[in-house]
Amino acid sequence: MQFMADAASVQQVEEQPRLIGLVRSAWRDTLGYDTPDDDTSFFDAGGDSFVLISLIAKMAKSSGITITPVDVLRAPTIRAQAALLDRMRDDDRGEPR
DSSP states (O other): OHHHHHHHHHHHHHHHHHHHHHHHHHHHHHHSSOOSOTTSOTTTTTOOHHHHHHHHHHHHHHHSOOOOHHHHHHSOSHHHHHHHHHHHHHHHHTOOO
16 A cells, blocks of 8 residues: 555656646746746736636646636645646545645
8 A cells, every 4th residue: 555655646746847837838828928936926927817717717728627716816826726736636536635
């Protein structure tokens, strides 16, 4: 059983950069430029409530997971949104976090 836990941990570590890239790409497509870092708030980076709807649609299309505007308010950075997508994906699969 220990091997399975280790394999799951490795998969999570390997998946995180892919999800950060996915979210970063959605931000770039939505805002029209690369943000300075992965810890900048979407709203500090120039996003607003209208642009937020476009961001959510882009992330849903590329990840297959739909987040809500409230999710973005609670996880306003690229890094936090990638972690949110990771948790939501695991919840959909019924896997432990």
